Amino acid sequence: MSAGAAPHEVKSLRDFVPFILNELKPRGKIFTPFNIISVPVMLLGAVLIAYRMIMGLGSVTNLSQDFPWGMWIGFDVMTGVAFAGGAYVLTFVVYILRVEKYHPIIRATVLNGFLAYVFYAGALVIDLGRPWHIFNPVIGNKFGLSSVLFLVAWHFLLYMTAEFIEISPAFAEWLGWKRVRKILSSLTLGAVVFGITLSTLHQSGLGALFMMAKGKIHPLWYTQFIPILFFVSSIFAGLSLVIFEGTISHKVFRDQLDDEHRTSHNDILIGLAKGCAGAMFAYFFLKILIFMHGRHWEYLHTAWGLWYLVEIIGLVLIPCYLFLRGAMYKNLTAIRIAAIMTIVGIIINRLNYSVIAFKWYIPLPAHYVPHWMEIVTTLAIVFAEIWVFRWIVNRMPILRKPPAWAAEE
Amino acid sequence: MKSLGAGMLGAAGTALTAGKSKAAEIVGDSGKEFKGVLVDTTRCIGCQSCEEACAVAHDLPVPDIGDESVFEQQRDTSTTQLTVVNRYEAEKGEIFVKKQCMHCGQPGCVAACLVKAMQKRVDGPVTWDTNCMGCRYCMVSCPFDIPKFEYNSWNPKIVKCDLCWERLQEGEIPACVEACPTETLLFGTRRDLVEEARRRIYREPEKYVNYIYGENEVGGTSWIYLSAVPFEQIGFKTDLGTVAYPEYSTGFLYSVPIVLILWPAFLMGLSYLTRREEEKEKKENKR
Numbered sequence: 001m002s003a004g005a006a007p008h009e010v011k012s013l014r015d016f017v018p019f020i021l022n023e024l025k026p027r028g029k030i031f032t033p034f035n036i037i038s039v040p041v042m043l044l045g046a047v048l049i050a051y052r053m054i055m056g057l058g059s060v061t062n063l064s065q066d067f068p069w070g071m072w073i074g075f076d077v078m079t080g081v082a083f084a085g086g087a088y089v090l091t092f093v094v095y096i097l098r099v100e101k102y103h104p105i106i107r108a109t110v111l112n113g114f115l116a117y118v119f120y121a122g123a124l125v126i127d128l129g130r131p132w133h134i135f136n137p138v139i140g141n142k143f144g145l146s147s148v149l150f151l152v153a154w155h156f157l158l159y160m161t162a163e164f165i166e167i168s169p170a171f172a173e174w175l176g177w178k179r180v181r182k183i184l185s186s187l188t189l190g191a192v193v194f195g196i197t198l199s200t201l202h203q204s205g206l207g208a209l210f211m212m213a214k215g216k217i218h219p220l221w222y223t224q225f226i227p228i229l230f231f232v233s234s235i236f237a238g239l240s241l242v243i244f245e246g247t248i249s250h251k252v253f254r255d256q257l258d259d260e261h262r263t264s265h266n267d268i269l270i271g272l273a274k275g276c277a278g279a280m281f282a283y284f285f286l287k288i289l290i291f292m293h294g295r296h297w298e299y300l301h302t303a304w305g306l307w308y309l310v311e312i313i314g315l316v317l318i319p320c321y322l323f324l325r326g327a328m329y330k331n332l333t334a335i336r337i338a339a340i341m342t343i344v345g346i347i348i349n350r351l352n353y354s355v356i357a358f359k360w361y362i363p364l365p366a367h368y369v370p371h372w373m374e375i376v377t378t379l380a381i382v383f384a385e386i387w388v389f390r391w392i393v394n395r396m397p398i399l400r401k402p403p404a405w406a407a408e409e
Numbered sequence: 410m411k412s413l414g415a416g417m418l419g420a421a422g423t424a425l426t427a428g429k430s431k432a433a434e435i436v437g438d439s440g441k442e443f444k445g446v447l448v449d450t451t452r453c454i455g456c457q458s459c460e461e462a463c464a465v466a467h468d469l470p471v472p473d474i475g476d477e478s479v480f481e482q483q484r485d486t487s488t489t490q491l492t493v494v495n496r497y498e499a500e501k502g503e504i505f506v507k508k509q510c511m512h513c514g515q516p517g518c519v520a521a522c523l524v525k526a527m528q529k530r531v532d533g534p535v536t537w538d539t540n541c542m543g544c545r546y547c548m549v550s551c552p553f554d555i556p557k558f559e560y561n562s563w564n565p566k567i568v569k570c571d572l573c574w575e576r577l578q579e580g581e582i583p584a585c586v587e588a589c590p591t592e593t594l595l596f597g598t599r600r601d602l603v604e605e606a607r608r609r610i611y612r613e614p615e616k617y618v619n620y621i622y623g624e625n626e627v628g629g630t631s632w633i634y635l636s637a638v639p640f641e642q643i644g645f646k647t648d649l650g651t652v653a654y655p656e657y658s659t660g661f662l663y664s665v666p667i668v669l670i671l672w673p674a675f676l677m678g679l680s681y682l683t684r685r686e687e688e689k690e691k692k693e694n695k696r
Contacts, residue, residue, distance in 0.1 A: 058560030065485070065557050068545035096676055098683040129543020129558060129565040133524070141540045142525035148658050149546050150523035151665060189680065197672040201665055208661040212517045212550035212654050215646070227661050 009176030019175075027394050038383035045380020048373050049126050057129060060373040066359060067368035072127040074354030076378055078206055079347050080120025082230070085238025087113025087163060088199035089275070095192040104261045105268055107170055107398045108249060109242050112389065114163040119385040121156045126377070148208045155202035162195035173406050174396040181406060204231040210353050218357035220299050220308045223290045226353070232286060233346060236279040239272050240319075240342040247336055249399065252390075256399040266332060273327040273335040276342065280320035287312050304360060311352065315345025443514065443533035444577065445631030446586060447602040448507055449609065450643065451616060452593040455480065455494055455505035462588030463492045463509075466573060483644065486510075488557045491570040492585060499638040506643050507585070507593070510535060510555045510570035511623060512631035514599075517654030518547035518556055526567070527556075533599070533631045534572035541567055552627050552649050572631070599631055606635055628653025 010019050052060045063070045090109045093099050125131045137143060137153050144150045165187050172181035207230030210217060223229075250257070250265060257265075299305045319341040326334030348356075355368055393399055397406075457474040464471040469489050472479075480496035485508075487493075492509035512535050518527045519535060526541035537556070543565055547556045559565035573583040581587070586594040595602065603624055610617045622640050623633035626649050634640070641647045 054563055056559070056561045056563055056565060061560075063560060065487070065548070066554065068548035068558060092676075096680045096683065098680075098687055124544075127544075129545065130541055131543070133540060133542035136524045136540050136542055144523040144525045146520045146655060146662070147523040147546070148661065149521065149544060151662070153523055193673050193676045193680070196676055197669060200672060201668055204661070208658055209546065209549070211657040211661065212521060214654070214657055215552065215649060216549070224657075224660065 009178070023395055034386075038387070041376060042380045042383050042387075045377045045384075048377050048380075052126060052377075057127070060371060060377070062368055062371040062374070064368065066362060066366070067355070069354050069358075070368055071351075071355065071370040071374045071378060072123055074351045075347065076120045076123035076127075076381060078350040078354055080116050080123070081203065081206060082234045082237040082346055082350060083241040083343070084113040084116035084120070085199065085203060085234035086242040087166075087238065088196045089235050089238050090242065091166065091192045092196050093275075095189055096196070101264070101271060102268060104264060104399075105242065105246060107167065108246070108393070110163055110166045111170070111392060111398055112241075112245060113238075114160065114167055115385050115389055117156060117160045117163065119381050119388075121160075123378070123381050148205055148211070152202050152205045152209065155198045155205065159195055159198040159202065162191040162198060165191040166195065169406070170396045170398055170402075173402050178405060199234075200231060203234040204228060206230055207353075213358065216359050217353060218299075218304055218360040219294065219296050220291075220304060221352055221357045223294060225286070225290055229283065229286060229290075232279060232283045233349065236276045236283065236342060237346040239276045239279070240339040240346070243269055243272050243276075243335060243339040244343060247339075249393070253393055253399050256393065258401060261399070261401075266330070269332060269335055270327050270330060273323040273338065276338070277320050277323035277327065280316055280323065280342070284312065284316050284320060287316070304357065307352075307357075311345060311348055315341055315348060319345065441531045442598040442600060443512075443631050444572070444596065445512065445533055445599040445602055445633065446572075446583065447595040447597070447606055447633055447635070449593050449595070449606075449635045450504055450506050451635065451637045452591045453494070453505040453507065454591055454593075455496060455503075456590060457494050458588040458590060459507055459585035459594065460490065460492055460494060462584040463570075464490070466576065466584035467491060486555065486557060486570070488559050488566075488568045491568065495644060497643040499642040501637050504636070504638065504643050506634075506645075508644075509585075509632070510572070511553055511626075512570075512572055513552075513627055513654070514629040514631065515627075515653035515655050517550035517552060517627070520655035520658065521546040521550035530574055532577055534574040534577065535569075536571045536574050537567045537569060539566075543567075550654060552646070552654055599629075599633070602633055606633060609635060625651040627651070628656075 010016050048060050057063055061070055061072070087110045090102055090106055094102050094106045125134060128134060133141070135141075137150050138157065165184065168184045169181050169188070172178075172184055204227035207226040207228075210222070210226055211224070214222060246265065246269065250262075300309070319338040322334050322338035322341070325331065326338060352358075359367070397403065455477075457472065457479075460472050461474050463469070469491070472490065483495050484490075484493040492507060494505050494507050497504045497506060512533055514529075516527070516529055516535050519525075519529050521527070522541075523544070523546070524540050524542060526538045527535060527547050528538065529535050543558070545556075545558055545567075547567060548554070548558060555569050557568045559568065573581070573585075576583065582596045583594075586596040595605065597605070603621060606621045606624075610619055610621075617635055617637060618639055620640065621633050621635065622645055623630035628651065634645070636643060639647075
């Protein structure tokens, strides 16, 4: 589809059904390497999920009485939500600070954030033992007001709504609904303010979940400041993923972009790199302060100390420096490498809290290690998200400019 | 503004945490004293009558208590055994220790539960209810790793000792206490139990270590223990501290209403300022 698609409007249900059916048809090549790999994984994932629903969590996971939370929480939810942080950071920059430079990537970022919540926080459903009760805290089958998880659950729900409102003008443009688009656009600022507030609280709330795991998380990681660390790290986690995703999107969805967008992209990446470097330095500084106050020197020369240093030096301080250098010398390769290192660092950090340094006193082989079926299911969920993302980007004005009629308003 | 903030803090505080914190919680919100059990490990002979009675009372598979080989390794409670007795080789010889839910005064699992499936009942028991969604946050938050989850069921339950809550309501005492032939277990209000424990230590100071486990641990538990040897020798966690576990997340929860009010105000203000800047620029460009 070309960037300047002819305006069409879906007026009635009679228009709507054929339009959707037409849009559901695949576009582009079918036998791409990505499709060939992802389709079997998704099918296998679907089978495993069905099997898990019938036979119980123990049938596909390595969870145990000692390790109630595994990869599905530690990676899918904890890490997935951190990576979705780019949406609230960029909406802050674009809609609150009104830095127009980042406008071209805002929709892709918000869409990514929205889908991340739908799929990764949604992955929670398969991890819940009794998922049919998932709406209990919402419908009031008892409100556990003293629970951090209660807050996180509500915030997930509300934030998904806020992000849907933020991205909805693109849906309206796709359907050609001018009036609806106007109404939805007017809601954007409110949704952004609400969304940033919610994100602040539930990004840190995910960390606060571990406050009561005192004694179970290695002292190098457990601190009363976990919530603040989770919040600050979600800023650069999100931005790094924007850099990573933007780099890939630029190759894959080349036909969606106009020249203006293409030339400004490098500038955008450099700006994001500066943001990352700043947030990472603040995070590193916080980590050092907490370490000094915790007085855990004795752990530093254990294997855990080394692992801790790998995380905060190797995967925070070094990528921070790389971001800074990349931004100063306009070296995009350095920025991309830094983004990948940061992403790995965030995955390791979140897994440390939930799985690796959780009950560090239980050594292998009794320590939890994900079952291959947990990994396949996770991959299936990631692929499914990418499929939906690709489907939407190819049909709606996400990366390309909005239709002319929308820009006039 | 300051007083408003403080007022909000207070309001949020009472809404978010059940009651205020005391060093050792023995009385619930209702004012009724918590019931509990004193375990005098010096009296236990490892007969496992409690295990048998517990299984019968909860319709669980009844263990063969004649089989002493179970003592060869440390056992944990499980989805089919709400209580187990373990044998320890300590400095004063063999010691048997019963393990089950400690029924904390301010339980971490109750604070963790987002649907109040875990509840601290007025008379002390911590019980589980079926509106649970199976998130297993209670397991993460329990300092004693007591809640157990049925991993191999499509409709799993959280399983743990409920201090025979249903029996208590009918005026009976917990099944394990009733079954104990050596009076190792003593049921009563927690206040009386602590007093009785103190009395025993006072009367026979060379028999007991001068410590009541559970008196202050994690803010005080409804089950308390006496021992002849230091508690770390008989499998107890001695580094849990005296802070009630829910306290660890109150700091975060208190900050929630503040962020919820101040953040939007700050963001709207910032947005207003940047919009004015933008409009000014536009005007200047037109000229």
